[in-house]
Amino acid sequence: MYDKTIPFEAKIRWIKRETRDTATYALKISDREIQRAYSFSPGQFNMLAVPGIGESAISISSCPADRDLMHTIRVAGDVTTAIDRLNVGDVVGVRGPFGSGWPIEETVGRDLMIIAGGLGIAPLRSIIRQILKSHPGGSRAPVLLYGTKTPKDVIFRDEFPRYRDVFEVHLTVDRADPEVYWRGEMGVVTALLDRVTFNPLNTVVFMCGPEIMVHRAVPELVARGVPGEKIFISLERNMDCGSGICGHCMFGPRFVCKDGPVFRFTDVEQFLKIMEI
Amino acid sequence: MESLKEKKIKKIKKIKKDDLKILFDKLRESYTVIGPKLSQGVVVLSEAGFEDLPAGFRDYQARGTYRLTDEKAVDVFSFSNGPDSFKRFLHPPLNEIFSFRKSKKGIAIEPAAKEGRPIAFVGIRACDTWALKLYDRIFLEGPARDPSYSALRKDSLVIAVNCPHPGDNCFCSSMGTGPEVTPEVTDVADIVLSELEKSFIVEASTPAGSDILEGIAGEEATDRDLEEKRSRIESCKKAMKKSVPYGELPELIYRNLEHPRWKDTAKRDLECGNCTQVCPTCFCNSSYDLIRLSGFSQKGAELKGVRIRKWDSCFSRNFARVHGGNFRPSRRARYRQWMAHKLAYTKEQFALPGCVGCGRCITWCPAGIDITEELEALKGVR
Structure with a gap:
């Protein structure tokens, strides 16, 4: 086994521009042995390092069956800016995978609803791709609700036609853009719930997005009868070590890096209510 | 086999006070000995020998105050904890994790080698053995075992001491973590010293501790000695001035996360992070x-460089x-x-x-914020 405290090298195989500030990077682990030993489940994240700059926690946006290990990254801080300057063939350091994944076992015999906001679709794409590949024989199509700021910010735009083969997809934007023809909705992602008919008692929700979206969407779902225990949210915090020894990601008594990032809503409910926890 | 091992490590001896020197000498053969030492008017932990022990010194501690007094006590370990704890050695403030070449x-990444002789800590108090136990759990039993900590901790030895006197700011007896090194923590305390009037009772609780004890001549501890040990611990407990409502934790914190007192404390708080640096359980760091x-x-x-892990504090603005x-x-x-992490x-x-x-x-807070008082205030009406 490789050591998760020491980065290993990975080469960028290709880069795909998603939006003006976001791109997907496909990585290939250089060491054959690590390549074989490395495995992850959807929803987990890696620490990507640019030597001399630092490390950043980035969720894995490919599914385990994919050939490449993908990360979808928005330019936000020092490390992501440095990654943005890299080209195909350049190398990055990788540690991981860390954290809990999406609880796939919860979806057995239930209807899955995925709610994503902005870049929050990145860790969910992992599970979306897994479902695309495996085609579960459920009675209903899983639902995918996705909201972004503007039509130009829709990540994985070219993949949505494929998603629609399996998923019931609804998109929304905060505001329209005169340059782009938009057929989706306008408004917050929770408004999309009116567009879907679903059986709340048989629904499992996987959610990732800005915390404000979580704050709005969860009460809405609960009000419609979805049990809190069946809502899973992926949280974001400052991360440094990935294994619960640096203390940065603490969310109440939970370490987002090792207990999360995916939490059952009822396990964190009491702390979500408190500002600045 | 198991019972034989148990028999082997159950070892109680009584040694003369001066024979502590023999213990130090014995430890020096195979360990780097870290013990209490006087430095700039403070009891610190550093590489020390028997001669360095600030034997008989007393300290006066209050909120934001630490002074060594002129009072000379009979007991060797009559001083209480200074700012240092084992964490400075096992989780160094600046710690190289690996070096890289790009x-x-x-x-190319090369993990930093942690070489050198194993450490023997002398004079660790009961409270710190609990903190050490916590550290072991954080750094060794997490999802990824920390290589740096495990290398430094490996083969280290802990000679703990039952406190003869409480410090002025101590409240371990109400936390259930002292002043006696109890069986819950004897797995991290290899040897436990109990100071009597004229001698020490030395108890080995691990095989490593018993090996050290092997070469030290001592008498059998009598029932009267054990009685004296017990009564000394009792009197230390009684002399402790501060306490916390341990039974109400952690609910007291969880119930009061929105208590107005936090705002009041924030007005006095300087955010210097002193408390997190001296706290033996604070482990937060940044790389x-x-x-x-x-x-x-x-x-x-x-490009050549190193990855450094340094102590950080939840009081840092960017934490x-x-x-x-x-x-x-x-x-x-x-x-x-900070407080909720400590207490809940x-x-x-x-x-x-x-x-x-x-x-x-409490001692090292320049603003004199007292955690026991803050906790007490949370019990008040909102």
Whole structure:
């Protein structure tokens, strides 16, 4: 086994521009042995390092069956800016995978609803791709609700036609853009719930997005009868070590890096209510 | 086999006070001995011998105050905890994790080697043995065993001491973490010393501790000696001035996360982070890449550097910062995070107390904030 405290090298195989500030990077682990030993489940994240700059926690946006290990990254801080300057063939350091994944076992015999906001679709794409590949024989199509700021910010735009083969997809934007023809909705992602008919008692929700979206969407779902225990949210915090020894990601008594990032809503409910926890 | 081992490590001896020197000498043969020592008017932990022990010194501690007094006591370990704890040695303030070289060819990473003789800590108090136990759980039993800590901790030895007197800011007896080194922590305390009027009772609780004890001549401890040990611990407990409502934790914190007191505390709080640096259970840290100017090389566009892990504090403004925002922008939230982590969260995270009642945070707080008083205030009406 490789050591998760020491980065290993990975080469960028290709880069795909998603939006003006976001791109997907496909990585290939250089060491054959690590390549074989490395495995992850959807929803987990890696620490990507640019030597001399630092490390950043980035969720894995490919599914385990994919050939490449993908990360979808928005330019936000020092490390992501440095990654943005890299080209195909350049190398990055990788540690991981860390954290809990999406609880796939919860979806057995239930209807899955995925709610994503902005870049929050990145860790969910992992599970979306897994479902695309495996085609579960459920009675209903899983639902995918996705909201972004503007039509130009829709990540994985070219993949949505494929998603629609399996998923019931609804998109929304905060505001329209005169340059782009938009057929989706306008408004917050929770408004999309009116567009879907679903059986709340048989629904499992996987959610990732800005915390404000979580704050709005969860009460809405609960009000419609979805049990809190069946809502899973992926949280974001400052991360440094990935294994619960640096203390940065603490969310109440939970370490987002090792207990999360995916939490059952009822396990964190009491702390979500408190500002600045 | 198991019973034989148990028999072997159950070892109680009584040694003369001066024979402590023999123990030190014995330890020096195979360990780097870290013990209490006087430095600039403070009892610190550093490489020390028997001669360095500040025997008989007493200290006066109050909120934001630490003074050594002129009073000379009979007991060797009559001084109480200074600012230092084992964490300075096992989780160094600046710690190299690995070095890296980046060139066109790729990244080469070399984990930092932690060499040197194993450490023997002498004079660790009961409170700190609890903190050490917590550290072992954090760094060794997490999802990724920390190589640096495990290398430094490996083969280390702990000679703990039952306190003869409480410090002025101590409240361990109400936390259940002292003043006696109890069986819950004898797995981290290899040898436990109990000071009597004229001698020490020395108990080995691990095979490593019993090996050390092997070579020290001593008498059998009599029932009267054990009685004296017990009564001394009792009187130390009674002399402790501060206490916390341990039975009400952690609910007292969870119930009061929005208590107005936090705001009041934030007004006095200087955010210096002293409390987190002296706290033996505070472990938070940050890592960064350090590149010296000499680390750049034109040839092959090579870059050399090291990854450093340094102590950090939840009082740092950027501690919970992410791109585009800070999860704890207010001082109130940062103080609450610290205290709630000590008194409530750690118990849930690692099933061990996050505060061991050593009182260091009270002594070394320049604003004189007293954790026991803050906790008491949370009980008040909102």
